[in-house]
Amino acid sequence: MLTPTQTKAPSAILTPRDWEAHPSYVYPGYKSTVKRGPQKPLVPLKASLGELQQPVYGHDSIGEFDHDLTRNARKNGEPLGERMILTGQVLDERRRPVANTLVELWQANASGRYVHKVDQHDAPLDPNFLGAGRCLTDSEGRYRFLTIKPGAYPWGNHPNAWRPQHIHLSLFGQSFASRLVTQMYFPGDPLLQYDPMITGTPERYRNRLIADFSLDITEEGYALGYQFDIVLRGADETPFENR
């Protein structure tokens, strides 16, 4: 039975959100932010019991192949594209591993097409690839996915706009308040400099969104390896129990 580690100490207060590292809510280069990002100042709130709870999920939430996107949606063969291993550690700011936490992932297929009904890009769908997966981190905070490198795709934000290749990731960490949704990008992608989603992040923190290629993670004759560590807010004053 998988039993997620729970926060038992309401007095445990998280490290503050690093507002410098996050994009601001309204970033006109990314048009959709203009009518959607909050405009009034946030009201400070010291995390209380509710914000320190972690969602409860069980082994029934995660299927045998959910970490392997090359297998979890197969209909009649292998998905097309470049197989890749995506792995890394989920850590807090003191480099403590965040064990047994849920990592959810979604992405376009190798030709840059999402399965999503409103994706109008005319690149082909892949009958053997859904592009969604999930896993739990191990005792050292490590996660590992086997997937297909996503393609770039056009979008309507600005003239000749193409999104760089990227993978979406969703994590909870130790509590509701440490929730993070982010995107992982690939090193050397020429589109990075033109993409307002990544350039909305202050320049000196953008490297935190770019994975490292790794020949050590790469598997001989099979899949390329990328490492992407993810750093969440952790407990500040009182250590969380069971850690």
Add this chain to the structure above:
Amino acid sequence: MTLMSAQEADFGQTPSQTVGPYFAYGLTATQYGYDFNQPFDAVVALDNAAGERIRLEGRVIDGDGNPIGDALVEISQADGEGNYPQTPAEARDIGFRAFGRTGTGTDSQNRFVFHTVKPGAETPGEAPHINVIVLMRGLLLHAFTRVYFSDEAEANAKDAVLASVPAERRHTLVAERVEQGGAVSYRFDIRMQGADETVFFDV
């Protein structure tokens, strides 16, 4: 000696990015009809959960006043006795998961609708409330807010978090109780911008 990686050279919190328009099959696959399960859904409390059964429903509204059809709402709350289950087994026993997730794209009015119980107070002096996270295309960092209840005026008046909110904005955090045919709903619209912009918290 190996070269320090780009990531390692700049260790710290990973920046947030938008959930984008295409999260549905990753996070809410069953709700949207994709062939993949989802770990969380809109049912937070089963019939045996402690507390008064309620629906929490509302819309997420953009700066032009339009309801947003590609938003994702997550809630976390205590049960009717102020408790959170700590394990999947306990959640099963008490019929209460404490956490819900739903997208606004499968309802004709772009509503989110949670099936839950009215929470009890978590600690003495705190008014009952539900913690909310809003995510969507165009939101670069998810937004935190809270739902308080219109029939808890006395407890709300004593709540320290509500007291920290400017008085003229507190109403944006209070859901309206609606009783219809024996069913209880609380209506809570989340306004991203404008004169009645919902209060969002720096948690």
